Amino acid sequence: MSGTGPRTVTPRRPDRPRDQDLTAPVVDELCRLLPAWLPARRWYAGKGHGLHEVRPLLAEVVVPGTPALLQTVFRTDDGACYQLLVGAVPGPADTRPGVPADAVIGSFRTPDGRTLTLYEASFDSELLSAFLQRFVEARPCGALEYHHVPGAVIPAGLPARPLTGEQSNTSVAFGDRMMLKVLRRIMPGAGTELETLAALGRADDVPSAALLAWAQTAGRQGAQPATLCILQEFVPSRGDGWSIATAQAKTCIRGACPSLAPPDGFSGDAFALGQATAQVHRALAQQLGSRPLSGPEALELTDALMARLDDALAEVPDLTPYARGLHRAYRSLRDAVRHGNPLPIQRIHGDLHLGQALRTPDGWVLIDFEGEPGHPVEERRRPQPALRDVAAMLRSFDYAAHHALGDLLGTPPGGPAARGPRGTRLTRRAAAWALRGRRAFCAGYTAAGGQDPRTSPALLRAFEADKAVYEALYEARNRPQWLPIPLAAVRRLAHGSHPAG
Structure with a gap:
């Protein structure tokens, strides 16, 4: 057109x-x-x-x-x-x-x-x-x-x-x-x-x-x-990653797997999903090219993250207490590149989450490579750090755990049921389930030849924080009762917690 x-x-x-x-x-x-x-x-x-x-x-x-x-x-x-x-x-x-x-x-x-x-x-x-x-x-x-x-x-x-x-x-x-x-x-x-x-x-x-x-x-x-x-x-499957993950998270949070137990039933799937993601990233880099992010591009990227945060702050006042910590996280991305930490950029999925993966008898298949529909085509086509996809998937594990928790409690996160003794116990289990999933995904990504996301904590933290800010803006506009999910992640990331552990 x-x-x-x-x-x-x-x-x-x-x-x-x-x-x-x-x-x-x-x-x-x-x-x-x-x-x-x-x-x-x-x-x-x-x-x-x-x-x-x-x-x-x-x-x-x-x-x-x-x-x-x-x-x-x-x-x-x-x-x-x-x-x-x-x-x-x-x-x-x-x-x-x-x-x-x-x-x-x-x-x-x-x-x-x-x-x-x-x-x-x-x-x-x-x-x-x-x-x-x-x-x-x-x-x-x-x-x-x-x-x-x-x-x-x-x-x-x-x-x-x-x-x-x-x-x-x-x-x-x-x-x-x-x-x-x-x-x-x-x-x-x-x-x-x-x-x-x-x-x-x-x-x-x-x-x-x-x-x-x-x-x-x-x-x-x-x-x-x-x-x-x-x-x-057409990819015949036994379900998408979101439905499978939330079902297994619900089983685990209910008590079928202890909160601090060895890997639960979805950790193996998370590991395999990390492998599939790395395979797709490697193929895209081979076919469409990759190169290091330059210093000026790192500055431009940091400015874009901060601009998105400023836009979100205007609509979501609950983000205000964490603005300083988020700015530090974004500046750490720029500083890491400036100090010789190479950040390869390439074509990526662009909208990766558990719902964009189908579980087949032979493993995971990634789908829907359109990128984030709300972003301009030029931005979706632009080479990006593969860590952006990784960070988006880490956020998806967190969301799956909290949605399963909400179903079990019969209330959105932050409600009275979540603050009682039972709610506190189940919340801990949900957090433990999500943590195991994130760790397994990163381990699988590394095992399949991807750069270990855990070796670039500052970069991964910045991208996960940006995704959580986007989620906070979305929830404030569409589902205010779910705003505590991204706010909890924003609080953790603003204080410098490692995204995958």
């Missing part, structure tokens, strides 16, 4: 089939309906701000017939661009199996007198299975291009089913063979996840899902092609 203005919707040509007559009236109707419908989507980033107008950038009929499927991109009045897969069916949408009521955008009468209902089609198994054919054929469709990796096997006709739980995008599984990620927030240029998966595909034996195909805009008139969809290998 070009940053200079909206792309014109593909005009109808005389040789196009009758289905293309749908495009103009459907787009006009979507411009009328989307300002009311779009803000309720979980992947809409402009919550809290009124939406008054949308402008069409792209609309193509990608599955003709009844119903038809249109692949569309609209720009909202705040400048953000969103992709929708829109089904158009005569009569009501409840004739389409599996389409929930809140997916219905609205109905209208076409110029030829038909009544069409428009709906978000990611729940329509039949339409999505037909859409898969676009990736099999890899032929352009108007302003759209479809590409597949040379040699990739993409079987057609597999049943489609939407996957739940994703916030910023929408994923659809095809049987147990493939998964299509429909990107919702569309940015100019190749997607960071597409670049990362392509790089990992060039490496050997990397614990990630193989890239198979992708869809993008055609990049006409000097505009950069924008990634719209990514088709990759």
Whole structure:
């Protein structure tokens, strides 16, 4: 998508089939309906701000017939661009199996007198299975291009089913063979996840899902092609790291494993997860390069950490007592680099946590290499210290322990139940569980060839503190009752405690 203005919707040509007559009236109707419908989507980033107008950038009929499927991109009045897969069916949408009521955008009468209902089609198994054919054929469709990796096997006709739980995008599984990620927030240029998966595909034996195909805009008139969809290998698993970790933490905190016992059931998984993370980091460094962080870059990085802290302090007064200690932690990162402690930078995952790992029979597989969705694409693409991913995962262990604790106590952290004798006892067990997980993860990361995170405590402390500050701001805005979780970490890190022990 070009940053200079909206792309014109593909005009109808005389040789196009009758289905293309749908495009103009459907787009006009979507411009009328989307300002009311779009803000309720979980992947809409402009919550809290009124939406008054949308402008069409792209609309193509990608599955003709009844119903038809249109692949569309609209720009909202705040400048953000969103992709929708829109089904158009005569009569009501409840004739389409599996389409929930809140997916219905609205109905209208076409110029030829038909009544069409428009709906978000990611729940329509039949339409999505037909859409898969676009990736099999890899032929352009108007302003759209479809590409597949040379040699990739993409079987057609597999049943489609939407996957739940994703916030910023929408994923659809095809049987147990493939998964299509429909990107919702569309940015100019190749997607960071597409670049990362392509790089990992060039490496050997990397614990990630193989890239198979992708869809993008055609990049006409000097505009950069924008990634719209990514088709990759489906990874059958027994669960993601978050669900597995919280379940085992709950068992341990309840008393099935003593608080100071040898490694509990998840420590082996944590060790293996550290190994998988190091393998991915090593492959990314090999394929996309790495280099030391320079002195000026270290100063720029420190300034960015402090600026984020200052922004958070303006909204979260509870951080104020720890500001001085956090500033010291950030300055120690800069000083460490200045005094000859090399800090390699490279492409990283960028949003690593327990939920971004799947446990397969053969070990852990890392997923969702898009980076932090709220950050600009340029920032997500920029080389970063691999320790940032490590620090983010250490915070995830802490969160898993506290969420398990909250479930057992029936109250958010810091509530009355957490302060009583039982709450105090269970809190100690939760902290011990998280500590063992962090230590095991760091040990596995080192065993697989990654730089031992524990040998750079000042650097790791700074990155974990930055993540905890981000979490405090998020919780203050969205779940104030959970604010004690990141505040406890901020207090520990501001006082100089070792992140992994």
